[in-house]
Amino acid sequence: MQWRGRRTSRNIDDRRRGGGSGGGRLGIGATLIVLLVGAYFGVDVSGLLGGGGVPTTQSSSAPRGPNQIDDDQEAFVATVLAETEQVWGQIFRQSNLDYDDTVLVLYSGGTASGCGQAQSAMGPFYCPGDQRVYLDTDFFRVMEQQLQAGGDFANAYVIAHEVAHHVQNLLGTLSQVNAQRSRASAADSNALSVRLELQADCYAGIWARAAADRLQVSDTDIREALRTAARIGDDALQRAAGGRVVPDSFTHGTSEQRQRWFFAGYSEGDPRTCDTFGARSL
Secondary structure (H helix, E strand, O other), X not given: OOOOOOOOOOOEEEOOOOOOOOOOOOOHHHHHHHHHXXXXXXXXXXXXXXXXXXXXXXXXXXXXOOXXXXXXXXXXXXXXXXXXXXXXXXXXXXXXXXXXXXXXXXXXXEEEEEOEEEEHHHOOEEEXXXXXXXXXXXXXXXXXXXXXOOOHHHHHHHHHHHHHHHHHHHHOHHHHHHHHHHHOOHHHHHHHHHHHHHHHHHHHHHHHHHHHHHHOOOHHHHHHHHHHHHHOOHHHHHHHOOOOOOHHHOOOOOHHHHHHHHHHHHHHOOHHHHOOOOOOOO
C-alpha cells in the first residue's frame, strides 16, 4: 500500500494534545484485556477504566480550512479518510445521493463524544449522534503487538470499516437496525448487530477495491486485511480471552464470516453484494 504523498482529508479533529477528558491510559496488556471483555460480552466497557460518572457529550465543528498534519500517524489516517471520501462520494453520486463526509476524531486516553465518553479501551467506533468516527491510534499498536494483525493496510481496513458505519447511517440502515434491536431479545439483537457489522466489512472491501489502483494495493495487502478480519472475529476474541465460544453472544461475526464479507465486497465492488440482511447464510 503506497499512501504517502496523496491528498489528505481536512475532516480530522485531532484532540491528542488537547488534554482529552477521561481517566488515565491503560497499559497495552490491560487495554487488550478490556477490549476482549467488551468483544466477548458485546457491551460498552468504558466503565471498566475507572472513569466513573455519567457520560458527557460534546459538540464541536469540523476544523475550518486546511487540516494541519502534525505527525506521520495523522498523515496516514487523513490519507485513508480522504480515500474513503472519494470512493463513497462517487458511489453516492452514481445513485443521485449526496455523501456528507464524516469527521474522524483522533484522541489519546479519553474524550467526549455525542454517544457519551469515549475511552481507548472501547476501540475505534462510529457515533451516529454526532456522525463522527473516534479513534485512539494506540489501538493500532494493540493490533500489531497483541493480535498480530498490524500493517498499514490492516489499519486502513479498520478505518474503512468505521466509515462504513457512517455510510449505513446516511442510508438509514443504522437507525432502522437500532430500532429493531431495541425491541428484540438479547440474542436477536446480537444477530442483527452481526449482520450490521458484516455489511460494514463488505463496504470496507468495496472501498479497498475502488482505491486499489490509487494506493497500489497488493495481494499482500489484501491478505493483511483478511488476517486482521480473522483476528478480530468474535470466536477468535472469545478464545483469546480464555472463555468458551458462545455464538448467541456474537456481535460482529466469526473470523470466517468477517473474511468472507470483506472479500465479497472487494471481489465484486458493488454495494448490492453487501446485503447481509437479505442473506440466508452469513
